[in-house]
Amino acid sequence: MMRAHKLLVVALAVGCAGGQAVGRSGRPVLPMPPSIDSMLAGLSVRQKVAQLVMPRLPGSYSALDDSAFLVAQRWVDSLEVGGIIIFAGSPFDIAAKLNVLQRRSRLPLLVSADLEWGAGMRVVGATTFPQIMAVGATGDPRDAYTIGEAAAVEGRAVGIHVNFAPDADLNNNPLNPIINTRSFGEDPRAVSKLVQAYVRGLRDHGMLATLKHFPGHGDTQADSHIGLPVITAGYAQLDTQELVPFRAGIDAGAxxxxxxxxxxxAVTGDSGPATLSAAALTGLLRDSLRFHGVVVTDALDMGAIVTKYGSGEATVRAFLAGADLLLIPADPDSxxxxxxAAVASGRASRERLDASVRRVLEIKRRLGLLEHRTVPLDSIMRVVGAKRYQDAANDLAVRALTLVRDTAGTLRALRAKRSRLALIAYSDEGNATVGFTLADVLRRNGDTVDYFRLWPMSGPASYDSARSVLARAPTVVFASNVKPISSRGNIALPDSLARLITATDSGKPTVMITFGSPYLLNQAPTVKTYLLAWSGARACERAAARAxxxxSPISGHLPIxxxxPSAYGVGFGIVIPDSTVPPLPPPVAQP
Incomplete structure (x- = not known):
């Protein structure tokens, strides 16, 4: 064992060395990376276990001697973890931080991130596409492919290898507080086509795709970041609904x-979570769906898991159930x-451990990490946030706009001439600029806009001020960005705002635009104009302003x-095909 360990160290040192051997032709001869078998043979049980652990790392800048970075450095140097999940930061901060850790790591780190609606979800300055339910509104698999492609190209440029996306859940419960617009929709066949296209977009451009959250998180009314949701449906429903997109994604090569x-x-036979159930992860996923890839847990520090089982026991149970990668344990050391200890006691077998580690090492090999584990910083500005993907995001935002209702013709009237209007914007504390782009585009094109912002904590005085703004304008636009937020537990407008929208609509022309959850109409069911823009991204606000x-035309259709009392079905959408883009100015006469 010691001899194999030394061979592994030598092999990796040669692979990472700056110099290269030169063949008889004078061309450099690249060293052969070590085989998976030799790497496995060179690892102790503890080192093998650590290859399966993937803690969370902030992507923001930190000095090398910063206490938080020293913790991450110890994960790599002493604990010898196999991977990292990176969170938000600038492209250069993320890449530089990962490069440092990759150089320190004995084996290459597998780096993952949630890039559901593009790399902009985690990489500041990268392309931010609309939430993927916007793709459901266009129904075009090419849009899903493009998001996958952009996420892969931009993500790999900063050192990310695995995208924890696409979301293969069917959002078939309007009260779901955590999936919502993260899903492509609720029709199994339509969602399956989009999941497959997204997977192919990632894989064709060098990034691994992840189907989540197996066996389906769409039909829940609770947030698993807080507690344990329970789905009472039996296998018959899963087989014809929730599992359909997962099968499609597996077929596409996820x-x-x-x-x-x-x-x-009804499926697992007990009240425990699927993450800790062998019936779900081994019996259903591996045996029934014949999935042979890597199984990763959702974050093990989430309330549905850690509050009941603790960090160490939750990790062991997830592994025994069939998981390979153990994501964000509350305490990586524990x-x-x-x-x-579970392997030493025989509770977990060495054979099963080797099988999981082999899967992880194999995907590192396929990703080319045994040869190249760092990224060049000087290429980032040519790739991340490039114009072609920004243009694609803007185009998708326009085509995804979905008009559900315009019974009084208010939207058509606004499209016909420039107007004076009040814009009342609402979002949570995480979106300080909601409505800014919308107002700016309207003003620059001739509308007079009085802007007022409401917050979740806004009280009676703020609502009185909003009413004063409303009283001065002949037409009103309410723009809200209500989106899924982990540990929030609900996804809705404040009752006071819903009442204000209803009262305003009864007295003057009103447009309600949602840049998030499409289900808000149920809180203001009598509103006469309802436009879905799907996301708080600037591209979506710009698209709504142009509408x-x-x-711009309006051509989207409901994917949910x-x-x-609204009762609009999948596929519904009022199409306004005309576009009144101002004509180009006449050419200047040549002298």
């Missing part, structure tokens, strides 16, 4: 599947210690049902 912290008692100005 390399990773993420488990859900959700109880499926996770490694508990797993190592109000009459500069809006339940009673």
């Amino acid at each position: 390399d990773v599947v993420m488990s859900a912290h959700i109880a499926f008692p 996770a490694v210690n508990a797993m190592t 109000l100005l009459g500069y 049902r809006l339940p009673p």
Whole structure:
């Protein structure tokens, strides 16, 4: 064992050395990377366990001697973790931080991130596409492919290898507080086509795709970041609904599947979460769906798991259920210690451990990480946030706009001439600029806009001020960005705002635009004009402004049902095909 360990160290040192051997032709001869078998043979049980652990790392800048970075450095140097999940930061900060850790790591680190609607979800300055339910509104697999492609190209440029996307859940419960617009929609066949296209967009451009949250998180009313949602549906419903997009994604070549912290008692036979259920991860996923790739847990520090089982025990149970990668344990040291003890006691077999580690090492090999594990910083500005993907995001935002209702013709009237209007914007504290782009585009094109912002904590005085703004304008636009937020537990407008929208609509022309959840119409069911823009991204606000100005057509269709009392079905959408883009100025006469 010691001899194999020394051989592995020598092989990796040669692979990472700056110099290269030169062949008889004078061309450099690249050293052969070590085989998977030799790498496995050179790892102790504890080192193998650590290869499965993937803690969370902020992507923001930190000095090398910063205490938080020293913790991450210890994960790599002493704990010898196999991977990292990176969170938000600038492209250069993320890449530089990962490069430092990659150079320190004995084996290449597998780096993952949630890039559901493009790399902009985690990489500041990267392309931000609309939420993927916007793709459901266009119904075009090419849009899903483009988001996958852009996420892969931009993500790999900063050192990310695995995208924890696409979301393969069917959002078939309007009260779901955590999936919502993260899903392509609720029709299994339509969602399957888009999932497949997204997977191909990632894989064709060098990034691994992850189907989540298995076996389906769409039909829940609770947030698994807080507690344990329970789905009472039996296998018959799963087979014809929730599992359909997962099968499609597996057929398209998805390399990773993420488990859900959700109880499926009719399927698993107990009240525990799927993440800790062998019936779900081994019996259903591996045996029934014949998935042979890597199974990753959802974050093990989430309330549905850690509050009941603790960090170490949750890790062991997830592994025994069939998981390979153990994502964000509440305490990485406890996770490694508990797993190592489980193998030593025979609770977890060495053979099963080797199988999981082999899967992880194999995808590192396929990604080319055994030869090249760092990224060049000087190429980032040519790739991340490039114009072609920004243009694609803007185009998708326009084509995804979905008009559900315009019974009084208010939207058509706004499109016909420039107007004076009040814009009342609402979002959570995380979106300080909601409505800014919308107002700016309207003003620059001739509308007079009085802007007022409401917040979740806004009280009676703020609402009185909003009413004063409303009283001065002949037409009103309410723009809200209500989106899924982990640990929030609900996804809705404040009751006071819903009442204000209803009262305003009863007295003057009103447009309600949602840059988030499409289900808000149920809180203001009598509103006469309802436009869905799907996301708070600037591209979506710009698209909505152009629609109000009459500069863009409106052509999207609902990928979900809006339940009673509204009762609009999948596929519904009022199409306004005309576009009144101002004509180009006449050419200047030549002298």
